[in-house]
Amino acid sequence: MEKFFESSFMVKLQDFGQKLGSNKFLTALQAAMMSLMGIIMVGAISQIIVSVLGPSMLNLFAADSLIYATIYLPYQFTMNLLSVWVVVLFAYNYAKNLKMKSPLMNAIDALVCFFLIAGTLMVSETGVTSIDMTYLGAQGMFIGFITVFISVQIEKFCADKNIRIKMPDVVPPFLQDGFASILPLLFSAILFQSASTIVTIASNGTYSVVSGFMALLATPLNALTSVPGMFVMCLFAVLLWCFGIHGTMILVPIIMPLGIQAAVANGAAHAAGQPLVFYPVALFGAMAIAGGTGNTLPLALMGLKSKSKQISAVAKISAGPGWFNINEPMTFGMPIMYNPILCIPYVLNVPVIMLLTYLAYRFGFLQPGWISISALLPMGFGSYLSTLRWQNAIWDYLMLIPAALIYYPFFKIYEKQLIEREALAEIEAEQEVELNAEFQ
Known part of the structure; x- marks a missing residue:
């Protein structure tokens, strides 16, 4: 194992990860996610409570x-508005990294x-x-990531070129910042509203920028509904997750009717x-059989005894939700997205678990x-209730083993x-404490 850690591939991977870690855009993104x-x-606690006490279990x-x-x-107002909070935190951290004067306004x-292209307004029959x-x-x-990049870059360009409404120095700073943001925001609003309008007109109102994407x-x-097709789709979904695109939700409209x-x-x-007949759609569950998309529960369990304070803290709050296949605490907290060291096992374990599951069916x-x-249930519960067989229930837990073996070497490097x-x-x-003590 030590030789693997010191191999040229892993050394280059670590170097690549460190270079990404110094990129202002990506460091801001990781800070926002954490x-x-x-x-x-x-949001996870709320989801678990309604799952346990509601019609899914105790009814x-x-x-x-x-x-x-x-x-x-x-x-x-938490998970269902997740992109809103990501945009705010990401833009703030990105503007801070770029040494912008007022990151909060940015x-x-x-x-x-973001609201201009993603927050479609609807009017009911009663006028609401x-x-x-x-x-x-x-x-x-x-x-949202793209919106942040473009918006903050426009603000930085305007700041560098001194394109703003200037106010006298006697005006309070917060009012100066408010007036200074008028022109950059106007330019950004025109750009994003134009993009939204073009897409809406071109699609006859069928799509917005986000839904079209x-x-x-x-x-x-x-x-792709065959066995090889399911492998392709699930691999594609987890790859998208590594870049912040909700790959699972892209597959759900395709998979749900088939399921x-x-x-x-x-x-x-x-x-x-x-x-009973085996349908390839059954393999979709293997993508998230052990802790949500990417089978991340083994990663959380390994992190419980980690010597890294960050990993330990994230693991402690991720293990419980992970049992309910809620993987957002681990995906965002570790983080996995835009983290090449953890993205590799995140993607790699999916086809392995899918292959083992396929063989178990065959x-x-x-x-x-x-x-x-279709309810959110703890590991094994949904598999049992859909088949009434104990073998299907324990399979979820058996898959923790191969997933853990795949995650382990990459986890140790990241740790x-x-x-x-x-x-x-x-x-x-x-x-810094010693330096401060000397000056006192």
Whole structure:
């Protein structure tokens, strides 16, 4: 194992990771993702509570009840608005990295631009205006990244060229910042509104910038419904995740109808006493069988005993949600996105787990599902309820082993990097304390 860590490939990978870590755009992105932990955890807790107490498990209240809506509300304003919070935090950190004078104003301006292309307004029959939240969640995140880059760069260009409405020095700084942001925001708003209008007109109102982008990615995948096709689709989805695009949500519109059709067909076969049929769509679950997309629960479990304070802290709050296949705390907290050291096992374990799952179906250990279950449940519960077989339930836990073996060497390399970084930070902090003590 030590030889593997010191191999030329892993050394180059570490060097590449460190270079990415010094990029102002990517460091701002990682800082934003790690800052999301509070938002993600509150949303995850809300989601778990309604899952356990609601119709999915204990059935203490219905999905259309006031109790359900009340408990689920924090999820709506955290995870279902995830792109909004990403844009604000990302723009703030990116503007800070670029030494902008007022990063908070830059963050607000970027958010305005994001709403222009992702926050579609809807008017009901009664005249009530509302915002379509579909692409304000994780699905709009990648477009949010692009929005932040363009918006902040426009603001930086205007600042460098002194293109702003100038105010007398006696005016309070916050008012100066407000007036200084008018022209850059106007330029950005015109650009993003023009892009939104062009897409809307070109598609006859069918698509917005975000929905058009998602549809563009999903279109070639519709034909891939065979076993090899499922491998291609799932690999494509996790690769997209590495770049901040919600690959799972791109597949869901394709996979969900196929999954329901397969369950209905096998349900009819089961009722008629006929043998159940394996449909390739069953392999989709292997992409997230052990801790959510990318099978990240083993990574969280390994992190529980990590000597890195960052990894340990992230692992402690990620393990619980990971059991419910909620992987956002791990994906954003570690982080995995734009982190080449962890992206490799994140992508690699998916085809391996899919292959093992396919073989388990072919040799009869696993049985195709004949009951449609779409609720958020802990590992093994959904697999059991859809088949009523204990073998399907334990398979989720067996897959922790190969996923852990794939993650382990990359986890150790990343852990080593963070330990060294944290030790250096402690030394710098101690030197700063000593320096301050000398001046006092």
